[in-house]
Amino acid sequence: MRKERWFLVIPIIILISLIFLGPGVGSWFRGFLDGGFVYDGPRLGEAILENEILRAEVYRLEALDEQTFRNSDSVVASVFSKYPFNFKNEILIDVGENGALEFGQPVVFLGGSGLYPRGLLLGKVDKVFRDSSLVRTVFDKEWQSSVRIGKKGYLALLQGGGEPVIRLIPKDAKISVGDVVYSVQPEFPNSLPVGEVSEVGLSSDQVFQEAKLSFPYDFSNIKAVAVLTNND
Template sequence: MSQRKFFIILGILFFMTAGLFFGERVQIVVGRTGQKIGSMLASPLLIVTSVSRSQSLRETADTLTVENEALKGEIKALQKTSLLARGPQIRETRVFSSYPFNHRNLLMIDRGVDEGFKTGWGVAVERSLLLGKIIEVFPHTSRVQTIFDADMTLPVKIGAQKIDALLVGGRIPQLTLIEKDASIFPGDEVYSSGSNFPYGLRVGEVLELLPESGSAFQEASLKIPYDAGNLDTVFVFIL
């Protein structure tokens, strides 16, 4: 056998065996190490970006401090009416890898069947912001579909009037099937009403109403208060 044939056969065998037999372990090791190496390699870029963003960040920090105080009050009020009051079991888990292609927006987390994880469980950012749900479980890892995935849909309610809508995932998630005569405004809170998640879990807020397209319903875009690209840990709701 020539060296070149040996080399290509070795490559194919490696591709198949690494994926089939060692895939998950390799993914965990590569993922964890990759996060560190990825951060290291991307750090020069992040420094440049952070300099340009520092001014606007300082301004938003002041606003956020005020908002934070207001939110604390709102959480207390919500706890009296929502499942959060009963304290659903939440488990913190690490995000070790994200889907490498842009047509899906999925995350891999480092807990799976062996740790009791199941499909359908809700996943949140900072315990109170809905991120997505587990769609597939492996022995030590789970795949999470986020609200940034085009295949994600989620029943939600908008504002104090609890107007029904359907969240459709995407790079900029959209609120659809909002009744034509419903009054919604930019800044209105959007929270989950699906059965897979604790009722009243915050998703984001209305960003802007989208131009009417002749449909019988209104549509709006959704503002998400976090950067999905910088998630290190997430919280899983055990149902």
């Protein structure tokens, strides 16, 4: 009879301990029953958080190592995730007033095949916050800037958008697929590459030529950029 009472009392004691002493005790009992001691209380939570922070920092450093370099004329910045929206007209970077960034500074993508050691013009700083900045890209429909095309340097206008277009190309200009398009906007470094001609045709009024652009990078995979602080 006494043994039966103890069999009833022990589970009740364990249940009361779990209710009043918290999940840490529950973990202790589970560990005890499994043959070892396990504690998943506050310390374990802090360890998990620290591990996630370290993993994020490693990812950031890998991105910077793969895609960018640092020098006295530029500030390297990581790109915040754009998921799930993945808008191309603007990106948010993790440097702002803390990195002495200013409105209008050019932003370049430095990764890729290595054909463009100066990088490719991606956009410009549009808004600066304390620890971040908003970058307006060449994929914004409001973007317009002066460019030159190919070795002969035909002047034209870059019109931004989901698929940027080069407009106002002289009708007699000899433009070929693969010609590099360079920025000649006064506030940007001279002859900074933007992309390459992928298709050429006449404008709707038949007065000028127009060209579509291709870019040697996947916008959705851009992890880091460089903000040029010296435009000379």
